[in-house]
Amino acid sequence: MKSVERNITPVREAINWTPASWQGKPAIQQPAYDDQAELGRALAQLSELPPLVTSWEVLALKRKLADAAEGRCFMLQGGDCAESFADCNSALISNRLKVLLQMSLVLVHGLKLPVVRVGRFAGQYAKPRSTDMETRDGVTLPSYRGDIVNSAEFTAAARRADPQRLIEGHAKSAMTMNFVRALIDGGFADLHHPEYWDLEWVAHSPLAVEYRRMVESIGDSLRFMETLAGEPIGSYGRVDFYTSHEALVLHYEQAQTRQVPRQWGWFNLSTHFPWIGMRTADMDGAHLEYCRGIRNPIGVKVGPSVKPDQLLRVIDALNPDNEPGRLTLIHRMGASKIQEHLPVLLETVKNAGRKVLWISDPMHGNGESLANGIKTRRFENIRAELDHAFDIHAAAGTRLGGVHLELTGENVTECLGGARDLTETDLERAYKSSVDPRLNYEQSLEIAMLIVRKRGSGLPAPRE
Numbered sequence: 423m424k425s426v427e428r429n430i431t432p433v434r435e436a437i438n439w440t441p442a443s444w445q446g447k448p449a450i451q452q453p454a455y456d457d458q459a460e461l462g463r464a465l466a467q468l469s470e471l472p473p474l475v476t477s478w479e480v481l482a483l484k485r486k487l488a489d490a491a492e493g494r495c496f497m498l499q500g501g502d503c504a505e506s507f508a509d510c511n512s513a514l515i516s517n518r519l520k521v522l523l524q525m526s527l528v529l530v531h532g533l534k535l536p537v538v539r540v541g542r543f544a545g546q547y548a549k550p551r552s553t554d555m556e557t558r559d560g561v562t563l564p565s566y567r568g569d570i571v572n573s574a575e576f577t578a579a580a581r582r583a584d585p586q587r588l589i590e591g592h593a594k595s596a597m598t599m600n601f602v603r604a605l606i607d608g609g610f611a612d613l614h615h616p617e618y619w620d621l622e623w624v625a626h627s628p629l630a631v632e633y634r635r636m637v638e639s640i641g642d643s644l645r646f647m648e649t650l651a652g653e654p655i656g657s658y659g660r661v662d663f664y665t666s667h668e669a670l671v672l673h674y675e676q677a678q679t680r681q682v683p684r685q686w687g688w689f690n691l692s693t694h695f696p697w698i699g700m701r702t703a704d705m706d707g708a709h710l711e712y713c714r715g716i717r718n719p720i721g722v723k724v725g726p727s728v729k730p731d732q733l734l735r736v737i738d739a740l741n742p743d744n745e746p747g748r749l750t751l752i753h754r755m756g757a758s759k760i761q762e763h764l765p766v767l768l769e770t771v772k773n774a775g776r777k778v779l780w781i782s783d784p785m786h787g788n789g790e791s792l793a794n795g796i797k798t799r800r801f802e803n804i805r806a807e808l809d810h811a812f813d814i815h816a817a818a819g820t821r822l823g824g825v826h827l828e829l830t831g832e833n834v835t836e837c838l839g840g841a842r843d844l845t846e847t848d849l850e851r852a853y854k855s856s857v858d859p860r861l862n863y864e865q866s867l868e869i870a871m872l873i874v875r876k877r878g879s880g881l882p883a884p885r886e
Contacts, residue, residue: 435687439715441679449708451550453571453583464585468677473691477682483664483694484719486538488747490823491779496535497824501542503858504549507569510594515601517831521863525870531636532874544598545667545693547591550701588674669696690716697721705735714740721750726763730770737776750779752826756787757806768818781824782811798859801839812876829861840865
């Protein structure tokens with residue numbers, strides 16, 4: 423299905439805005455650099471490095487997100503909670519890409535819709551923290567804010583905010599994106615051979631028979647179409663793929679904000695889809711000020727504490743011209759709170775006539791810490807929040823157009839439950855995240871199948 427062509431140019435550019443105007447606003451969750459001259463040199467170097475994405479890719483994604491808001495496609499956004507520089511290797515990148523492609527295969531087949539694939543990687547190197555400092559055994563040091571800022575080791579040298587990490591973050595992002603593009607252009611996503619993908623997980627899933635039947639059906643359908651055409655359908659050998667990260671460290675974002683020939687305005691060319699986290703979505707804050715002036719599609723996390731009038735002010739600040747595809751609202755309420763807090767927000771935005779794409783993040787509202795201090799999420803709560811989200815949107819006459827997940831292509835044991843019914847004992851076997859727990863490849867694919875059962879049939883997903 424082709425995107426419907428439309429004029430997505432806003433009426434005007436952002437008023438009284440420059441890439442640096444955020445510096446006149448309160449800026450929270452920012453690194454405390456102790457050498458401003460060193461920071462200045464790093465930013466000057468970063469501003470001269472080639473961009474990581476192009477303006478036409480950014481605008482193409484915006485058109486697709488406008489389509490998703492109208493139900494013409496579905497957005498799948500996923501990746502690590504926080505990337506690490508050490509994870510910039512071929513095996514981890516290809517596995518992460520593989521699980522997203524497998525999920526999109528499930529969604530395309532089951533929903534009968536195109537899927538907009540957005541990786542939460544190639545720049546997700548920064549993380550917001552609850553406190554600026556961390557104390558261990560009487561020693562207090564700055565909190566770890568992600569590899570683009572400092573290191574996780576608990577030493578004074580490692581926890582120093584190092585401006586050179588901004589340069590390294592750009593380099594790691596560029597290598598990641600180069601490899602992803604090479605894999606896709608080289609046929610890694612070829613639908614002619616879905617049977618080549620690792621399907622071992624289905625042996626443990628109650629949906630195993632359905633998944634195998636789906637894979638066989640895709641192969642049969644493609645061969646039938648090629649028989650009719652009399653030649654291979656080459657377009658099924660590659661897919662479009664976009665990147666995203668939280669626009670958190672604003673010096674880094676500013677340095678990659680560019681004007682380009684034959685386009686008006688400014689683009690953040692470090693990513694296709696930057697988003698604003700719940701901690702930094704302050705109406706008078708620096709993050710909203712920065713994002714209101716760039717032409718990228720923007721995401722905003724929406725939690726249970728957000729009030730209707732507050733959300734409308736944020737929407738109007740970021741999308742004053744009601745541009746289709748410009749703004750994605752990512753609700754993350756928690757399974758126990760979504761039924762209380764989401765309906766009024768949907769009703770408010772709908773009645774105000776604001777054009778937004780709603781997607782669900784069922785991960786961040788469902789975190790918990792066990793007695794031994796390990797952070798985890800329960801698969802049943804993640805699934806329950808998605809179930810509720812579809813039902814609430816249907817009741818409100820709005821549309822849930824996508825999902826935002828923290829996941830990995832590795833066989834980690836970080837979230838409880840799922841196809842193998844992981845227990846607290848299992849968590850210690852392969853818990854690798856340094857920040858938040860992620861769905862492993864089995865749990866991720868199971869979520870995709872549950873979305874199909876939910877949205878594809880219009881009936882509640884089964885609770886095995």
